[in-house]
Amino acid sequence: MSDRDMMPGDGRPRGGAGLSRRRVLQGGLAALPALLGARILAGEGPAGAGTTARAAEPPTPPAHDPTAHDWAFVMDTTTCIGCGRCVEACKLENDVPAEPETNRTWVELHVLGRDGSVAVTSPDGGIGSFPAGEAAIPAEAVANAYFVPRTCMQCENPPCTWVCPVSATYVTPDGVVLVDEGRCIGCGYCLEACPYGARYMVPAGEQTPKGTAGVVDKCTFCYHRISRGKLPACAEVCPVNARIFGDRNDPASAVSVALTERRVRAMKPSLGTRPRVFYTGLEGEVE
Amino acid sequence: MPDPAPAHDPMPDPAPAHDPVPAHDPLPALAADASLDRPAGALDSAPAPHSAPAPDSAQVRLAGARRVLRRLRPTTRRGALRLGIAGAGLVALLGVGAVGIAIAVPWAYGEYGFHPERNAQSWAALTPRYADSTLCQRCHTAEFSPWQAAPHAVVTCESCHGPLGEHAATAPVPATDANVVVGALPGTIAEPRPDLCVVCHERIAGRPAAFPQVTLTEHYGGATCRACHDPHTATAATPPDISHPLAKLPACVVCHAPAGLKPLPAGHVESPDAVCRSCHRAAGPGD
Numbered sequence: 001m002s003d004r005d006m007m008p009g010d011g012r013p014r015g016g017a018g019l020s021r022r023r024v025l026q027g028g029l030a031a032l033p034a035l036l037g038a039r040i041l042a043g044e045g046p047a048g049a050g051t052t053a054r055a056a057e058p059p060t061p062p063a064h065d066p067t068a069h070d071w072a073f074v075m076d077t078t079t080c081i082g083c084g085r086c087v088e089a090c091k092l093e094n095d096v097p098a099e100p101e102t103n104r105t106w107v108e109l110h111v112l113g114r115d116g117s118v119a120v121t122s123p124d125g126g127i128g129s130f131p132a133g134e135a136a137i138p139a140e141a142v143a144n145a146y147f148v149p150r151t152c153m154q155c156e157n158p159p160c161t162w163v164c165p166v167s168a169t170y171v172t173p174d175g176v177v178l179v180d181e182g183r184c185i186g187c188g189y190c191l192e193a194c195p196y197g198a199r200y201m202v203p204a205g206e207q208t209p210k211g212t213a214g215v216v217d218k219c220t221f222c223y224h225r226i227s228r229g230k231l232p233a234c235a236e237v238c239p240v241n242a243r244i245f246g247d248r249n250d251p252a253s254a255v256s257v258a259l260t261e262r263r264v265r266a267m268k269p270s271l272g273t274r275p276r277v278f279y280t281g282l283e284g285e286v287e
Numbered sequence: 288m289p290d291p292a293p294a295h296d297p298m299p300d301p302a303p304a305h306d307p308v309p310a311h312d313p314l315p316a317l318a319a320d321a322s323l324d325r326p327a328g329a330l331d332s333a334p335a336p337h338s339a340p341a342p343d344s345a346q347v348r349l350a351g352a353r354r355v356l357r358r359l360r361p362t363t364r365r366g367a368l369r370l371g372i373a374g375a376g377l378v379a380l381l382g383v384g385a386v387g388i389a390i391a392v393p394w395a396y397g398e399y400g401f402h403p404e405r406n407a408q409s410w411a412a413l414t415p416r417y418a419d420s421t422l423c424q425r426c427h428t429a430e431f432s433p434w435q436a437a438p439h440a441v442v443t444c445e446s447c448h449g450p451l452g453e454h455a456a457t458a459p460v461p462a463t464d465a466n467v468v469v470g471a472l473p474g475t476i477a478e479p480r481p482d483l484c485v486v487c488h489e490r491i492a493g494r495p496a497a498f499p500q501v502t503l504t505e506h507y508g509g510a511t512c513r514a515c516h517d518p519h520t521a522t523a524a525t526p527p528d529i530s531h532p533l534a535k536l537p538a539c540v541v542c543h544a545p546a547g548l549k550p551l552p553a554g555h556v557e558s559p560d561a562v563c564r565s566c567h568r569a570a571g572p573g574d
Binding site: 228 | 415417
């Protein structure tokens with residue numbers, strides 16, 4: 001390369017090196033089909049266009065680097081009081097349909113009997129707390145009882161993404177399993193595949209937060225909140241800090257501290273799903 | 288443009304000794320011919336050196352391919368030129384196509400599997416609804432200051448009042464606290480839900496023992512919690528026991544009417560004896 005190709009004081013070669021105007025033009029022409037191909041591959045789905053005021057179109061994403069985080073949750077069953085404020089907050093934050101069986105998050109009461117039995121109840125997902133005096137087993141037979149906040153485990157190895165016939169569900173670099181509502185055909189395979197029952201079909205007449213109907217919805221870890229540095233809505237309203245959320249990349253974050261200092265376990269570890277949601281104080285095979 | 292046909296420069300076969308084809312070729316004439324005339328080593332890598340010596344379909348196919356190539360071989364200078372130009376054109380097209388793809392497809396493509404960054408970003412672009420208690424301080428010091436120093440400081444404002452992010456962003460700064468009209472905002476605690484305190488504080492199975500909780504029937508007869516407790520601080524004024532005798536006396540309000548012997552304190556309503564006594568216990572004997 002000759003000196004003429006260099007700008008004075010500039011280490012970079014000038015664009016000249018044989019790149020004629022004509023070539024650039026050719027490149028542009030060749031780019032057209034490539035662009036089209038990429039669009040088709042990218043599958044900007046048929047129903048993709050959000051219709052509600054909430055779906056910012058075009059999206060104005062907050063400045064966040066999805067590769068810089070490693071989100072995780074620690075659910076503390078030793079402090080959870082089963083008030084259900086998290087269930088309500090999730091519904092209000094994420095337009096989750098009011099039906100009691102459609103929940104992105106819910107709370108269960110686990111009553112462990114002295115005989116090793118486990119009774120799990122969750123009236124209306126626990127949204128209005130739990131009725132007093134309702135005893136699944138007589139008080140003297142109860143070994144332990146506690147509340148268990150549930151949500152999508154955001155598995156590192158998620159079965160739901162394997163079974164989706166249209167690749168509508170995927171994992172972001174920061175570890176959140178999301179649904180591309182434009183691709184989802186609402187077949188419900190992922191509902192069957194999820195070992196944690198964390199997904200639901202948007203009921204007729206209802207919509208996802210992005211205004212799509214007839215598709216599957218699930219916990220996003222409040223992706224719109226965490227990418228702005230906020231807590232997920234459920235963790236925001238929890239009065240007893242039973243939902244410890246944070247970034248595992250940050251050793252000082254509450255979740256990193258909880259993971260190192262508390263004894264935690266995942267649900268159904270034998271399935272190899274590698275959940276990002278961990279539990280403290282969970283006993284027995286209560287899954 | 289540089290010479291477009293370097294590929295057709297007569298080139299010595301780079302490795303005739305290693306070519307297994309002549310030795311094992313069942314069609315010697317063809318093979319010999321091919322080994323001499325092979326254009327530019329185009330097939331150098333095609334025959335595997337360890338291919339079986341017996342005539343197999345691969346070799347037959349190879350021979351066929353060579354025949355086609357030989358036919359394509361230009362016999363005149365003009366033919367060579369034309370072929371050269373065509374070849375160069377093809378190479379140029381591929382190159383330009385590759386550059387086009389590189390330009391048209393964003394670097395982030397593939398980061399989400401088959402999904403464009405766009406879908407995850409559209410999830411991230413939704414507007415959060417729950418704000419943060421610190422935002423409320425600006426306009427609601429009358430509630431914020433006592434709350435901040437009280438046991439209820441662990442309960443966020445929106446845990447009781449619901450999502451108020453939009454309210455915090457759009458409400459006018461009230462001139463005084465008196466300007467805050469209860470009931471002005473739909474969905475907040477206009478007419479506070481009667482079970483607001485109960486969802487967190489009723490004694491139910493599964494609630495950690497250390498958490499402050501009451502059995503409703505035993506705690507002042509289930510009177511409205513806010514009659515005694517300030518929701519923002521959770522502190523309660525203890526109703527004093529009735530130290531005077533009650534036997535053979537008329538109704539409480541006879542003497543405790545606003546103009547009576549001892550008027551009711553502010554906030555009290557005139558009510559039947561039973562209601563008074565749900566809060567005020569009689570200390571004396573005989574009741």
